[in-house]
Amino acid sequence: MRYTIIGCGHVGLELARRWTEAGHTVTGTTTTPGRVPELRKVCTEVAVLRGADRAAVARAVEGADAVVLTVSPRLSRAFDAASRVAEYADTLVATARTAVSAHPRVVFTSSGSVYGGGTGPSIDETAPTTDDPDASPRSFVSAEQAVLATPRGAVLRIPDVYGHPDDLDYPARVRFAHERLGGSVPFAAGALLYRIDYRDAASALDFVVTEGLTGVFNAYPDDVTPPDNAEAFAAICAAEGLPGLTYRAEIRLPEVPVSSARLRGLGFHFAY
Numbered sequence: 001m002r003y004t005i006i007g008c009g010h011v012g013l014e015l016a017r018r019w020t021e022a023g024h025t026v027t028g029t030t031t032t033p034g035r036v037p038e039l040r041k042v043c044t045e046v047a048v049l050r051g052a053d054r055a056a057v058a059r060a061v062e063g064a065d066a067v068v069l070t071v072s073p074r075l076s077r078a079f080d081a082a083s084r085v086a087e088y089a090d091t092l093v094a095t096a097r098t099a100v101s102a103h104p105r106v107v108f109t110s111s112g113s114v115y116g117g118g119t120g121p122s123i124d125e126t127a128p129t130t131d132d133p134d135a136s137p138r139s140f141v142s143a144e145q146a147v148l149a150t151p152r153g154a155v156l157r158i159p160d161v162y163g164h165p166d167d168l169d170y171p172a173r174v175r176f177a178h179e180r181l182g183g184s185v186p187f188a189a190g191a192l193l194y195r196i197d198y199r200d201a202a203s204a205l206d207f208v209v210t211e212g213l214t215g216v217f218n219a220y221p222d223d224v225t226p227p228d229n230a231e232a233f234a235a236i237c238a239a240e241g242l243p244g245l246t247y248r249a250e251i252r253l254p255e256v257p258v259s260s261a262r263l264r265g266l267g268f269h270f271a272y
Contacts, residue, residue: 003209004064004103005029006051006095007071008039010164011109014202015068017042027060051095058102066105066209069147071095088139096143100150107154107208108147109201112220113137114157117188118254125157125216125262136251148216154208155216158201159194159258163272167198174236177245184246189230191253194220197272207268220258221270228255 001024005012008028016026020042028043030036031050039046049056051071061067073084073091099106114137115123116130129141147153161167168176177185196204196219204219226232229247237244260268 001025001065002063003027004061004067005043006057006060006067006069006099008035008043009070009072010167010198011161011201011205012068012070013039013042014198015070015205018202018206020044027064029060050090052090052098054098054101057095057098061099061103064103064105066107067099067103068205068209069095069099069106069108069143070205071109084135084139088135092139092143093146096146100146100153104150105152106147106150107156107205108143109205110144110155110157111136111140112157112159112194112218112254112258113251114140114144115254115258116252117190118256118258120256122257122259123218123254124259125218130252132252134250134252144216152214154214156204156208156219157216158196158204158219159253160196161198161201162195163197163199170232171236171240174233174240174242174245178242183243184248186248186250187229188249188252188255189247190228190255192228192255192257193226193232194254194258195226196221196270200270200272203271204263204268207263207266211266213266217263218258218260219263219268220260222258222260223270225257 004027006029016028019026025044027045028039029047033048036046047060071091073087114129116132130137144155233245
């Protein structure tokens with residue numbers, strides 16, 4: 001099989017590694033020329049492109065059996081509401097629209113921010129998406145709509161990704177928030193701190209693609225309901241001897257449990 005992965009961060013590279021080791025041909029993309037050697041270690045072919053570049057994307061997906069979007073807005077453009085507008089629109093919405101114009105089978109990696117804080121005792125894929133005007137949920141919803149408007153489109157909604165050796169661990173993230181952001185973060189105190197290991201995220205995308213699934217799926221490790229941000233980060237701040245964080249609640253994430261029963265019911269399991 002031949003696959004194209006647009007946006008090879010930790011999840012995209014892990015997915016590429018799995019597929020090339022299984023004997024598939026994988027084209028991986030990056031916007032940064034300096035990352036080409038890194039991608040070549042696990043990808044059959046590498047393309048440097050922006051997801052909004054229609055001609056470049058068309059070349060990268062030519063002959064592919066499926067296209068997976070694992071694009072992520074730049075962290076430096078994610079902490080301020082005004083900065084998020086252009087960054088999220090370009091990275092998420094433009095890439096999704098370009099991909100579906102170039103290929104009939106696109107799988108988009110989305111976010112639980114599309115649910116906002118959520119309502120009811122729990123959230124599954126039938127829950128309505130939020131009408132929150134913030135660029136994060138608005139852009140994820142718009143990108144999802146572009147993908148789901150196609151007969152073979154699929155969306156995988158995942159929480160915060162962790163576990164890669166090159167990732168900042170949570171104490172380091174708290175230190176970053178204090179050193180670079182004055183201790184103020186755009187998230188809500190009451191959001192549940194769901195996390196997914198980057199290997200499970202790649203595995204879930206592999207499952208959606210190889211099983212030919214379409215529609216929306218949650219990939220939230222749901223065996224235990226996690227603590228909310230306020231509780232989890234208060235403990236980290238205390239352990240690190242740091243002041244508590246201030247939560248601006250600009251980006252709302254689920255504050256009630258999220259179910260992945262649909263994906264698990266089809267045979268997927270979380271390994272980490």
